[in-house]
Amino acid sequence: MAKVIGRTGAIGIAVEATQGTAVAPTFFVPVQSYSFDDKVEYVKNDSAMGRIEEFNDADIIKEWGEGEYGGKIFIDSIGAELTALFGQSPTSTERTTTNVFDHAYTLANNNDHKSLSVSYVDDIQDVRSPFAMINSWSLEVAVDDYVKRTINLISKKSASVTNSPAFTNEVEFIPSMVSVKMASAVAGLDAASAINVTSFNMEVAKNAEALYVLGSKEPEDIINKQFGVTGSIELYFENTTYRDYVFANTHRAARLSMADTTVDLGSGHNPELRFDLNEIVFSEFERGWDSNDPLKQTLSFEALVSVTDSAMISARLTNTQDGTDY
Numbered sequence: 001m002a003k004v005i006g007r008t009g010a011i012g013i014a015v016e017a018t019q020g021t022a023v024a025p026t027f028f029v030p031v032q033s034y035s036f037d038d039k040v041e042y043v044k045n046d047s048a049m050g051r052i053e054e055f056n057d058a059d060i061i062k063e064w065g066e067g068e069y070g071g072k073i074f075i076d077s078i079g080a081e082l083t084a085l086f087g088q089s090p091t092s093t094e095r096t097t098t099n100v101f102d103h104a105y106t107l108a109n110n111n112d113h114k115s116l117s118v119s120y121v122d123d124i125q126d127v128r129s130p131f132a133m134i135n136s137w138s139l140e141v142a143v144d145d146y147v148k149r150t151i152n153l154i155s156k157k158s159a160s161v162t163n164s165p166a167f168t169n170e171v172e173f174i175p176s177m178v179s180v181k182m183a184s185a186v187a188g189l190d191a192a193s194a195i196n197v198t199s200f201n202m203e204v205a206k207n208a209e210a211l212y213v214l215g216s217k218e219p220e221d222i223i224n225k226q227f228g229v230t231g232s233i234e235l236y237f238e239n240t241t242y243r244d245y246v247f248a249n250t251h252r253a254a255r256l257s258m259a260d261t262t263v264d265l266g267s268g269h270n271p272e273l274r275f276d277l278n279e280i281v282f283s284e285f286e287r288g289w290d291s292n293d294p295l296k297q298t299l300s301f302e303a304l305v306s307v308t309d310s311a312m313i314s315a316r317l318t319n320t321q322d323g324t325d326y
Helices: 078-085 242-246
Strands: 010-015 027-029 036-044 058-073 090-096 101-106 116-121 126-142 146-157 178-183 199-205 209-211 219-223 228-236 252-259 271-288 296-303 311-318
Touching: 010 078, 010 228, 010 311, 078 101, 078 116, 078 126, 078 146, 078 311, 126 219, 242 296
Parallel strands: none
Antiparallel strands: 010 027, 010 116, 036 058, 058 146, 090 101, 101 311, 116 126, 126 146, 126 199, 178 252, 199 228, 209 219, 228 296, 252 271, 271 296, 271 311
16 A cells, blocks of 8 residues: 555544534644554453463453644634633634634533544544543743644544545744733733743643443543643743742732734734633742853743632633634
8 A cells, every 4th residue: 555644644623512422623733743543451361271371362441542633823723622621612702893703711610521523534544533532731832933732632432434624724823923921910911011931831731531331442431630730931040030939939820822913803803812820839940051051040830720710721712713613
């Protein structure tokens, strides 16, 4: 058979109306890495049979899907991922300009979050994996690359289908479109000034787990468990302000936002994505040192649930999608 290279494959996603009921992709997502595939677990027969060899048979006892894909953030398809990340569909509101929508995402406080169907097609395979639950979602922002994310998933095993890839030219984000703000509380983020940051990384851990019962090799359910957000911020080391946050136990609210002001969605409205962290604690300070380069500092942080706001993280996405596919 003919050999194929990875970039000939196409990955599609869709939010499932019912967990585990596969649906055709509503978005095909350009990726730069892909390692999502079916998995099996064997039990080996080690019964003694008068010989020194340990195993004499093996049987499959579990079947599921697991892995990840990664690459640039795209303004429309990211909305489906955010639904699975936050566990519920956003509140979508049309702006005064027709066909421009804000999608507000808040965390569903349960262990039964919304799932995705993940489809893959190339010249060798044409499959779809239902009940894909996010295990972790990582964001990476640096001064020398596109804004990227990696999404790690656990699902039921795939089934053969007929996928029909159809890509659209979505907005993506570069470093000059990104800003980071901090304030004493989330209510102060709008008025806060952007700070000079060289990189920002964030990982959302949902700790998904496949649950099995007697009578089937496939998961009976896939749940999200404890929810946490960690990350790091890198800045030039120009003063001890941020170092003091670590040693004085100073908590802050933070916002990462990205907006493409070169694209007009209508009447001056631009595609935008932002994440608000209601309260973060800076758990570690590290100063880099090089005899020939400007000094930098890295602050590691962990998000806390704000008792005042009853929230840890939220997001807002602005695009021309009406929210139906989220």
